[in-house]
Amino acid sequence: MSALKIVCAGFGGQGVLSMGQLVAMMAMKKGYxxxxMPSYGPEMRGGTANCHVVIDKDPIASPIITDGIDVLLAMNQPSLTKFLPHMNPKGTLIANASMVKTDAVPKGITINSVDFTAIAQEVGNLKVQNMAALGTVVAKLPIFEENDGLAIIEEKFGAKAPDLNALNKAAFTKAYHQ
Amino acid sequence: MAKILMKGNEAIAQAAVSAGCEAFFGYPITPQNELIEYMAKYLAKNNGVFVQAESELAAINMVYGAAGAGARVMTSSSSPGIALKQEGISYCAGAELPVVIVSVSRGGPGLGGILPSQADYNQATRGGGNGDYKVMVLAPNGVQEATELVRKAFELAEKYRNPVMVMADGIIGQMMEPVEINPEPLPPVDRPWAAEGQRGRAQRNVVNSMNLDAYKLEQHNRDLQAKYERMEREDVMYETVQTDDADVLLVAYGTPSRIVKSAIATLREQGIKAGLFRPKTLLPFPSKQLKAAAQGKQFVLVAELSLGQMLVDVKLAIEGTVPVHFYGRTGGVIFEPSEIVDAVKSHRKGD
Incomplete structure (x- = not known):
C-alpha cells in the first residue's frame, strides 16, 4: 500500500478537524x-478549515498533502473548489450534498454525495454532522469496519459528552448505511 | 504501553514534564502555543512552576534565575521569540546554566509567517547573543523523536551545564502522530554551584556571567571551549540511510528529512542509488562523520526549508572533496519528494 492521503475540509465549526483525528486514531489502532496535520495558517471568513490525514504501512514521509488527494471530504463548496484541483484523478470525493454541487467534478473521481446536514438535523443536533461524515468515510474506506467507527466515537466522546454521544452514533450509523 | 495520538507541541511538553522539568517560563507565539498551554495546565499539577511572562526577554531571564537556583527548567518559543531570547541565552551560556529551550520555527525574516520553516538554523547554531559561546542544538524528525530529544536535552544540559536547544519546526509542533512517552523522571543531579542558600558552605554561591579580570575571563572562555570540544567527541548524533552503496548523498534534517527519504526510495526505483545523511545534532555538527560518508560520492545535495543555511556547515565538513549542491523552499512552502528527485537528476552527469 502506498500512502493513503485524506483531506477533510469545511467551514470552521463543522467539526472537520476532530473528524480527521478520529480517522487517524482508527487507523493507528489498526496498526498503520x-x-x-491541521491547517493553521490564516483562513478567510467563509473559507475552509481543513486537516490532512496520511495513513501508510511504512513510515510517513510528509504529513502535508499538496497533491494526489485520495479521499476528499468536502463539507462545503469552498472546500471542493480549493482541493478538487489537487485530487488523485481516480480518487474518492465525499460531499455534503446540501452544500456542495459536484457538477464540475471530472469523470474518474468517485462521487459519494450524502446530506450530512440533513442527517444531523434528523438526529436532532447540527453539531453531529461530522460524525455523519465519519460514517460515510468509514463505509467507503476498505481498511475500516462499522465497529471501528462506533468504538472510536465511544472512546473519544463517551465520557466527555455522554448525552451528545448517542446522537453521534446515530448520525454515524445513519450515514454509514446510506 | 499503547501509543497515543498527540500533537507535537503537547507531546514535547508532556515529555519535558515526565523527564522532571520543574519550571517553565514562556510567552505565547504561533506555532508553539499548545506547548505553553499544556505547561499551564499540567506543570502546576506536577508540583512545578509555570509563569506566562510579560515578554520573551522576561521569560528567558526567569529561566536564568530558576536554573541558577538549581531547578530543572525550560522555555519555548518560535523564531521571532527566540530572537528576543538571544541575550538571555548568552548569559545562561556564560554562567554555565543547564537550561532547555524549544524552538518551533516558522518563516522569516522579521515577523515573517507562521508556517513551518528551517530558516533559523543559523539563529540556533550561531546564535545572536554576544561572546564565544555555543548552544547544543538537537533536531528531531517527528513527534516521537521530539519527545525523546527533549528528554535528552535535559540530560545533556545537566551533563555540560550548558543551554541545549531542541529545534523543531511548525510541522512537528502542529501535527499529530502516534507517540509513546518515557514516563520515568531523570535522576536528580548534584548542583553544588546552585544559588540555593549557603547550606553550611563557607561562601554563598553566586551565579554570574560577569568577570572583569581579563586573564580569568580568558581562562573561563578556554574552559567553555574545552566543553564544546567534549560535546563534539561524546555527543554527536546522526542517522544514515542507504549511504554505503550510494552514488549520491542527500543531507537533510528535521521533518524534511522524511520527505527526502521518500525521494530516495523513488530514486532507487529509477536506478539512481541515493542515500541520506541526517544530522540529529546540528551543534555539534557531525562533520567528520559526514565527510567520511560523502567520500567517493558523485555529489552531495543538501535539502532544507531555507535558502541554504546548514549548507555552509556541510561545505565546511566536506572541505571541497565532493561537489555540494542545494535545493530549498522557504517562507512556509514544503518541498515534495518529486522536487528532490528532480533536483538530484538535474545534477547527474549524462542525465
Missing part, C-alpha cells in the same frame, strides 16, 4: 502509521 498515521499523521494528522
Amino acid at each position: 502509521q498515521v499523521s494528522w
Whole structure:
C-alpha cells in the first residue's frame, strides 16, 4: 500500500478537524502509521478549515498533502473548489450534498454525495454532522469496519459528552448505511 | 504501553514534564502555543512552576534565575521569540546554566509567517547573543523523536551545564502522530554551584556571567571551549540511510528529512542509488562523520526549508572533496519528494 492521503475540509465549526483525528486514531489502532496535520495558517471568513490525514504501512514521509488527494471530504463548496484541483484523478470525493454541487467534478473521481446536514438535523443536533461524515468515510474506506467507527466515537466522546454521544452514533450509523 | 495520538507541541511538553522539568517560563507565539498551554495546565499539577511572562526577554531571564537556583527548567518559543531570547541565552551560556529551550520555527525574516520553516538554523547554531559561546542544538524528525530529544536535552544540559536547544519546526509542533512517552523522571543531579542558600558552605554561591579580570575571563572562555570540544567527541548524533552503496548523498534534517527519504526510495526505483545523511545534532555538527560518508560520492545535495543555511556547515565538513549542491523552499512552502528527485537528476552527469 502506498500512502493513503485524506483531506477533510469545511467551514470552521463543522467539526472537520476532530473528524480527521478520529480517522487517524482508527487507523493507528489498526496498526498503520498515521499523521494528522491541521491547517493553521490564516483562513478567510467563509473559507475552509481543513486537516490532512496520511495513513501508510511504512513510515510517513510528509504529513502535508499538496497533491494526489485520495479521499476528499468536502463539507462545503469552498472546500471542493480549493482541493478538487489537487485530487488523485481516480480518487474518492465525499460531499455534503446540501452544500456542495459536484457538477464540475471530472469523470474518474468517485462521487459519494450524502446530506450530512440533513442527517444531523434528523438526529436532532447540527453539531453531529461530522460524525455523519465519519460514517460515510468509514463505509467507503476498505481498511475500516462499522465497529471501528462506533468504538472510536465511544472512546473519544463517551465520557466527555455522554448525552451528545448517542446522537453521534446515530448520525454515524445513519450515514454509514446510506 | 499503547501509543497515543498527540500533537507535537503537547507531546514535547508532556515529555519535558515526565523527564522532571520543574519550571517553565514562556510567552505565547504561533506555532508553539499548545506547548505553553499544556505547561499551564499540567506543570502546576506536577508540583512545578509555570509563569506566562510579560515578554520573551522576561521569560528567558526567569529561566536564568530558576536554573541558577538549581531547578530543572525550560522555555519555548518560535523564531521571532527566540530572537528576543538571544541575550538571555548568552548569559545562561556564560554562567554555565543547564537550561532547555524549544524552538518551533516558522518563516522569516522579521515577523515573517507562521508556517513551518528551517530558516533559523543559523539563529540556533550561531546564535545572536554576544561572546564565544555555543548552544547544543538537537533536531528531531517527528513527534516521537521530539519527545525523546527533549528528554535528552535535559540530560545533556545537566551533563555540560550548558543551554541545549531542541529545534523543531511548525510541522512537528502542529501535527499529530502516534507517540509513546518515557514516563520515568531523570535522576536528580548534584548542583553544588546552585544559588540555593549557603547550606553550611563557607561562601554563598553566586551565579554570574560577569568577570572583569581579563586573564580569568580568558581562562573561563578556554574552559567553555574545552566543553564544546567534549560535546563534539561524546555527543554527536546522526542517522544514515542507504549511504554505503550510494552514488549520491542527500543531507537533510528535521521533518524534511522524511520527505527526502521518500525521494530516495523513488530514486532507487529509477536506478539512481541515493542515500541520506541526517544530522540529529546540528551543534555539534557531525562533520567528520559526514565527510567520511560523502567520500567517493558523485555529489552531495543538501535539502532544507531555507535558502541554504546548514549548507555552509556541510561545505565546511566536506572541505571541497565532493561537489555540494542545494535545493530549498522557504517562507512556509514544503518541498515534495518529486522536487528532490528532480533536483538530484538535474545534477547527474549524462542525465
